[in-house]
Amino acid sequence: MHSAARAQERVPVQVYPDSEQASVAVARQIADLIRARAAEGRPAVLGLATGSTPTRVYEELVRLHREEGLSFRNVVTFNLDEYFPMAPDSLQSYVRFMHEYLFDHIDVPAGSIHIPDGTVPAEQVAEYCRRYEEQIREAGGIDLQLLGIGRTGHIGFNEPGSGARSRTRLITLDHITRTDAASDFYGEENVPRRALTMGVGSILDARQIIMMAWGEGKAAVVKRTVEGEPTDSVPATYLQQHPAVQVVLDEAAAAELTRRKTPWLAGLDSNWQDAATVRKAVTWLARQLQKPILKLTDEDYNENGLSDLLATSDTQAYGLNIRVFNELQHTITGWPGGKPNADDTHRPERAAPFPKRVLIFSPHPDDDVISMGGTLLRLVDQGHEVHVAYQTSGNIAVFDDEAIRFADFVADYDQALRLPGEQPAEQLYQRISEFLRRKAPGQVDSAEVQQIKGLIRRGEAKSALRLAGLDPDERAHFLDLPFYETGRVRKKPIGEEDIQITIDLLNRLQPQQIYAAGDLSDPHGTHRVCLAAIMQAVQRLKAEGAAWLQDCWVWLYRGAWQEWDIDQIEMAVPLSPQELTRKRRAIFKHQSQKDRPLFPGADQREFWQRAEERNRTTAKIYDQLGLPEYEGIEAFVRWQY
Template sequence: MTSHSSDSIERIPCRVFRQAVDASRSVAQQIAAMIRGRAAEGRYCVLGLATGSSPTGVYDELVRMHREEGLSFQNVVTFNLDEYYPMQPAELQSYVRFMNEHLFDHVDIKPENVHVPDGTLAEGDVADYCRRYEAQIAEAGGIDLQLLGIGRTGHVGFNEPGSGKNSRTRMITLDRVTRRDAASDFFGEDNVPRRAITMGVGTILDARQVVLMAWGEGKASIVARAVEGEISTIVAASFLQEHPNAQFVLDQAAAEQLTRSQEPWSVGPVEWSDKMIRKAVIWLAQKLQKPLLKLTAEDYNEEGLQDLLATCGSAYDLNLRVFRTLQATITGWPGGKPEGRKQPGDRTRPGDHIFPKRVLIFSPHPDDDVISMGGTLIRLVDQGHEVHVAYQTSGNIAVFDDDAERFTDFVGEFNRHFGIDVDRTAELESHIDRFLKHKQPGQVDSEEVQFIKGVIRRTEARAAVRCCGVSDETLHFMDMPFYETGRVRKKPLGEEDVRITVDLLRQVQPHQIYVAGDLSDPHGTHRVCLSAVLKACGEVAHDEWYADSQIWLYRGAWQEWGPDQIEMAVPISPEELLRKRVAIFKHESQKDKALFPGSDPREFWQRAEERNRTTAKLYDQLGLAEYEAIEGFVEWKGDMSLI
């Protein structure tokens, strides 16, 4: 864990942890110490609480401490930040339900001490209610510690851009970006309420302590703006710069755009490891928009890298060192090049002696394989490797209802034509028709509807990889249990999920394993699927076959590895890029408009091609060969902090 230093350009103290679980544990310990301290003094501890994915780890740890360490909540009073309007407490998306499920139902807090904004009020009663909410906070003695997350617009609570420093609890209209980000919870943006009741910025600033938590690369940009940028109503979180006892608690991914991560040499002495040298030299080249081999000693000196030159040698040597490192990442043979195909000057890579290889590609959803590494998948098949694709989840919640109706019609017509179980078919059609006609926004699908949506995703996955030359015999539909809730919110990773993964690894015994290594998936499924594979690899690590295995991390539809991170860069030709696009198109239920598009409104094929072309352009700008597109990978070398 690293902390804020007094000479930093960070205007809010930041604590950065390797992973979110460690950060959450630290925050929970801070809260527990405050609760116990107030109890020892015979006083109430007043907590301001947040919802969303950021605080769930804190609540999990507090519940554990209550059960295992006797942490009592008898002296705790809570005030939640916000609630959608209108919203019934029992609805899936209700913050009342969220808090009950994650915390209140599992500890001994007094029900009368719990306060969550009321989304059931008549509109005319909201203003008076908000004034009473402020009065209740004051009567409780004010908030001792306020937990916060941060939205992509920089909002805290639902204080959207334009919220003033002195704003108080009130009704607010939600920003389009906020509603788009919430679309997954409501099974579509059209179902997201347009308004919410929220504490104001002023209410938050009145708290004696404020802890803002952020996890993942998707929050990195707005965290940097809030911490290092100017105070502005455009970024409500920036007002925390004026708070005397505020802190940001981040994982490394959320902190990656802070100056301490982007340019660590500019905030203090660094150890010039190979990784740090590569990062600094590429940073310099990109900042000056110069190829690596054209950087001069003056460039290094003028941009604050004098210590690098003094420690590691001449500009020429540094340029050449990093250029050759980056050049060595490029390979058109991701599975290794057999001896009989090598040309004079070809490099020998680890694993080249095994050809062809068994390759196992793990795909969190039924389309991540072709979206994220479709070009490399095509290369591996065309070059003669035995390619297996494992779809870790069914992806059944990401199908529109009208697609389910259309495929039900197809099944009905087919069965009636051939006289196949006509009565049961009619019964199924009737159920699905009734269910979908009366389905409420955000309602969990029935078992039958979930099944047919899962079948849609399976058939699309098969069609997509057939375009890439993969046979049906090497496809594996894992249907991991953690995913099968019918809701966006999933169960925690369980022993059965890991066991299924271990069994598949031992069945295939792959020489290469490809895993989604991006942590910015807004629904968290990628993170859980990555953890499952890495835990399973830990269990099979002593198997004889595993000694010949390599694990490569690819990134998905949300972002790409940077040029300073990539360890294998696979060039994609124009023809291969077109084949990749056709494979993505086979996922028709995700085409034109995906149910859960995340923060980027473009289609998945557009995002993928843009990422791949951008990576190729970066290589070109750094002075390397010019390619149509590049897919990047990082090798996993056993760093268990990713789990």
């Protein structure tokens, strides 16, 4: 790494193209340690973490055990934390998590597994925590501690305020942490307020530490952890005090690091021959100085760390400004499917063929209208053959009272119209209402309830398509990908069946244009898995020589959880006030998600409010850079497969 970057980054950082490659690398590092300790005739002591971050690491360790003979007989494990109180067989228990993802699939001795006990009587917690620390010391100390990081900067459950010398203890959870966990517990009100956790000092005692972070949602806290001063307001910053720590990131989680976001400020060499790098620098400068691009001067570049860019340009500031201004202007199009009989030299989409067969993939039944509803409406209005594929049923995001209401409707409707001798639907209503009356917080829905909730979401999606002018019987495709159908927030890994379902639809429709969700900050991971299914399907079809793929472009949208950075945007579809209103009406058709979504994530606003704010913000940035002013803009990035 360049010395300037080292000065900015206070801990060693490794950035991988994606979380898959990063997870495999971490798993192999753990495997090397296990083998090395086995060769020495002593145990490998591992500190383990839970949550979505390490799951792929555990899957790779299981694969190494099954396929490459990696044995865990010499391994002793200590988990970081557990909710309190928490029964070990609860769906949200970290005991259950560790067994489902790792321990049940490897040969680690049961007596070598240590996980904080969420059932310890309150009056015995202090002694239990003291004993947990003692067990770690008796095992010889932790050789390698695996960590994720929370949005508050917590490691383990060491919330802001936790000191560098803190030890294993009972802690009260931060509101943000409880909000982030709300989806696992089917509502924030069900999240325990306390947890048992190893302390920051306990973590720092480990001989080696690997902290992992994936996705754009972790980028801001990663920057503070890696580049900020050590502070108890961000406990992860204390990792800077450890002599053998690694921070392992994917590209998205590294996005806010100085070396990635503004390398010129760190004195790093930048590739000024790369148009994307130049665009990033110029738009950054314009926004930093709050000036339109065309008003930037030589002095502005020289005084803000961009003299090298100006020196390598074959013109002065004005010529550079015009070049970047034109690039941004060429991203704007009112014809997302391509404008027929027009010169498309500087347009983001091809003029021909027209009309196009368009396939929009929507991870949940409402992502299509939330994230690109204005573009969907415009594609339909402009005469394209638009299809929408809903990748998952979205059934877990429906409140129980909605299921009862629909079951009640079916029973009443049946009673009014049932012919003599037919089976009454009242029995269905009785079963549903009785199950939901007895249902415990976080309990998985019965198959009947899951089906009803899935039908509610399906009906809402059809209603939104009708508003857009599409016949859902012909243009809606409900894939119900198997990875999602667990009845729980925690899903199965992507499987062959998920990919094959996607391939079959692509081959059947053979679209000329595909839209897919590239919003990987979805805290529940569904968007990430759905995108992986599409990408793997497309890559497989390409390898098989599918001829229709040669004339198919793939555009990635965001909007439900965040938006593309302005310098990344390759197609910007402007929305008028009327189009933004039509988009809102389409979102409103998803009544089960209206007023209060079941799983809102960290942003408590309704999805239509988030979407409009992001659309308006993108339009405002274009305006501030000196480009045309619009009510809103939906943004897309092309995937070059």
